[in-house]
Amino acid sequence: MGKNYRAELTGVFGDPVEDNPTGVMEEAAYEALGLNFRYITMKVTPEDFPDAMRAVRALHMRGVNLTMPHKITVIPYLDELSKAAAIIGAVNTVVVREDGTLFGENTDGKGFVEALSNAGEELSGKTVTILGAGGAARAIAVECALAGAGKVNIINRTPEKGEELAELVRGKTKAASVFIPWSEKLSVPADTDILINATSIGLAPQDGQKPDLNYDTILPTMTVCDVVFNPAVTPFLTEAAGRGAKTVTGLGMLACQGARNFTLWTGAEAPLALMEEKLRQEFEG
Ligand SMILES: NC(=O)c1ccc[n+]([C@@H]2O[C@H](COP(=O)([O-])OP(=O)(O)OC[C@H]3O[C@@H](n4cnc5c(N)ncnc54)[C@H](OP(=O)(O)O)[C@@H]3O)[C@@H](O)[C@H]2O)c1
Known part of the structure; x- marks a missing residue:
């Protein structure tokens, strides 16, 4: 096979989602490890949520984060939940497995x-x-x-x-x-x-x-x-x-949950220090 130009897609669904900083650390981590992954910050309204979940499969996405107001409504779309996500009753990370099933985790x-x-x-x-x-x-x-x-x-x-x-x-x-x-x-x-x-x-x-x-x-x-x-x-x-x-600080927590998502989606060890530093730079402007 020749070169593979197809990007592996990840991202976040939310509404509002404009101020969600997660993409900064995930994209920096993908680039640092030379992975052809992308993290897209996407506005998804509650009415469009079923279509967005269909798109996860249609676009062969590797996974997605959920933020307000989708962390609970996503559950019926998933095939399996982690023990903690089942107790918490909310999911912030979906992983698309090799066999196409959807696994829900809460990394917060x-x-x-x-x-x-x-x-x-x-x-x-x-x-x-x-x-x-x-x-x-x-x-x-x-x-x-x-x-x-x-x-x-x-x-x-x-x-x-x-x-x-x-x-x-x-x-x-x-x-x-x-x-x-x-x-x-x-x-x-x-x-x-x-x-x-x-x-x-x-x-x-x-x-x-x-x-x-x-x-x-x-x-x-x-x-x-x-x-x-x-x-x-x-x-x-x-x-x-x-x-x-x-x-x-909460910055450490945010970087650690982002690093967990990175590993769940890519299987690779996350560059945690780099991810935390990227966030720090982002907030310090
Ligand atoms: N560092 C990280 O990785 C990370 C991850 C997730 C969230 N967060 C942050 O966590 C914070 C909470 O998020 P969330 O999703 O838990 O929000 P949430 O579900 O809306 O809960 C907000 C909580 O804050 C309380 N609250 C808000 N204003 C208050 C006030 N003036 N006085 C007393 N209590 C007040 C609410 O109390 P009531 O029940 O009385 O309304 C409720 O317990 C946000 O700042 C978010 O950015 C950080």
């Missing part, structure tokens, strides 16, 4: 656990306190529990969503889990080993904001993490660092 929480591990933190037996109960919090809570956390405290503004996530963790994993209502100037639970902001507070353009906490209850023994990746160093992390806590 796995990316978080890996970023934590890269920072030298293990979860076994630890108490994790999560601010938020949305998509990111759900993925992180389940993966932390599956990775061996002993207890997951959930704190959320809307109590029903927080209660539901704590119940999910208790019911589907071996970890203990409780919901704590978010009162004004909330004290961080004293049993916390790892504290995570999994809300969108602090995300640009609202990047001056931080969760309403009594920051003096953050201890130097705690590891404090943010899911917000732009800016990488949020006011929340700055307050925590000021109390002597070790901090982990």
Whole structure:
């Protein structure tokens, strides 16, 4: 056979999707490894979603990421789900296998656990306190529990969503889990080993904001993490660092989940450091 000019297609379906930065790191990684892969950022409305899923097969795509509002609606289109994706009830990565079947994974929480591990933190037996109960919090809570956390405290503004996530963790994993209502100037639970902001507070353009906490209850023994990746160093992390806590940025989590997607689609080891650096440059402008 002569040269193969056909590109292997990957990308993301979302609406809105314009500000999704994933393509920057995936395309840089493909280029660094000399792979003829492309990552396309695609606007797909809910009405057009069935056609877009047909296109995944018709165009012989290798896989696709899903972002708002498709992470849950994609599930009936898939042949198999990872254990975590099935518990979380949401998929952010689809892999088209050799035999044409579609596998659904959720790499958000796995990316978080890996970023934590890269920072030298293990979860076994630890108490994790999560601010938020949305998509990111759900993925992180389940993966932390599956990775061996002993207890997951959930704190959320809307109590029903927080209660539901704590119940999910208790019911589907071996970890203990409780919901704590978010009162004004909330004290961080004293049993916390790892504290995570999994809300969108602090995300640009609202990047001056931080969760309403009594920051003096953050201890130097705690590891404090943010899911917000732009800016990488949020006011929340700055307050925590000021109390002597070790901090982990959302940029690391984003790069780790992108690296997992890269490996799921290409089978190759991802150039993680390069991917994180590309994102950093992107956000620093
Ligand atoms: N680093 C990464 O790899 C990565 C991956 C995925 C997501 N993220 C980031 O994670 C963040 C959350 O995303 P998501 O998909 O989980 O969003 P989501 O499903 O909409 O959930 C948002 C969460 O933030 C809470 N929240 C928002 N504004 C609040 C406020 N002013 N006060 C108190 N709570 C507030 C919501 O509480 P209620 O339930 O009360 O509304 C909810 O728990 C975003 O910034 C996103 O960019 C990062």
